Amino acid sequence: MDDNIRREMLALLPRLRRFAYGLTGSTDEGDDLVQATCERAIRHIDTWQPGTRLDSWMYRIARNTYLNALRAKRVRADHLQNVDHGELTRVDGARAMEAHLTFAAVRDFIGRLPEEQRSIVMLVCVEGLAYREVAEILDLPIGTVTSRLARARIALKDFADDGAAGEGP
C-alpha cells in the first residue's frame, strides 16, 4: 500500500473511531468496527479509486461492515428482542432522574434511532459531511437523506425539550 495512503488512513482514525462510536454506542465495540474496517480497507485498497475521497470510502466500508454485523446479530438475537426492549425502557426510567441531555442520554437516544437515521445523523451532524457526500456513501437519493435526517433531528429536539420540561417543578 502506498505510504501516502497509509498516512492518510492513520490520520482518519480518530474520525473513524468517532463515527464507529456513534454507530455502535460504545468505544470498545466501535474500535472493533474500526479494526474490521481498516483490515478490509487495507486488503481491498485496489478497489479505492484514486482521486475520490478516501474518508468517504472508509466511512462507507465502516457502515457496511456494521450493517453486516447487525444483521448477523439480529438473526442470533431475534428471540431476545422483547427482553432487550424491556431493558431499554427500564434504563430510561432510571435516566429520567438525571439532568436532561447528559451526553450519556444523548448517546442513548442515538442508539435507539433506527440505523438508517443513525448513520445519517452521525455523518451530517458529527462528521460534518455534506448531504451529497452522505447520499453517495449510503447509496441513497438526497431526498431520502434529508427526510430521514429531519425525522431524527426533530426527534432529538423533542427529546431535549421533554428533558427540559421534565426538569421543571
Place this chain on the structure above:
Amino acid sequence: MRLSDEILIAYVDGELPPDQVRDVEAQVAAAADAALAATVDALRAGSSVLRAAFNEPMRAPVPDRLTKLFDAAPAPEGHSSTWRWLSGPFAAPLAASMMALAVGLGGAFVFAEWQVERKIARLEAVRAADRQMLAAAVSLALETHVSGKPAIWNNPDSGSYGTVEPVRTFRAASGQWCREYIQTADFAAESFQSERRRAIACREPDGQWQTRLEVAETDS
C-alpha cells in the same frame, strides 16, 4: 414560503443556496413569535451536543491495536510501486542493476530508510490530528462561544494543546458574519514552541468558517 423542518435543518447545516438562506434569515428575523428562532437555536444546539457526546475518540489516543494495523512491514508487493514505474523497455536491465545495487549496499540501508519513513508517517499523522483538533476548536469557538470565552483543545495522543478565543464579531460588507479570534497552540511536533495567532474568519453560506486573515503574534 413556509419554512418546513427540512428547510430549517438544511439552513442550519449550511446546505441551502444563498438566495434561500437570505429568505430564511428574513423570515426568522421577522417572525412575530420567537418560536422560529428558538427552533433554529435548538437545532444548532442539537448538533453541538451530538458532536460533544461522541467527541471522546477525538481526544483519546488511538489504541495501539488500530495503529499497528498500519505498521506491518511493506509486503513484497508493497515494493511494486517502485517496479511499476519501471515497466518500459529498460525495465529488466534497470531492475537488475538496482537489485545489484541494493544487494551491494546491503538490506540494512533499505531497512533503516523504511524505519525513518515510518517515523515520519507517525509524526505526520500526529500533526494532522493536531491540525484537525485545532480546526474543530476554531469552528466550535466561532460558532458557539461569545467573545472573550476561549475554547480549549488538547490532543493527549501528541500532548499538543491550545486555545481559541473569539474577540470581536462584525458583519462584512458582503453581509457575511465574521469574527476576529486569537488562537494559541503548543504543537508537540514543533517541540511545543508556543505560537499565537490573530485571525479573522467569516462564515460561509455552507456554515464553514473560512479564515481570511491570519497574523502571527510574537511575544514582546
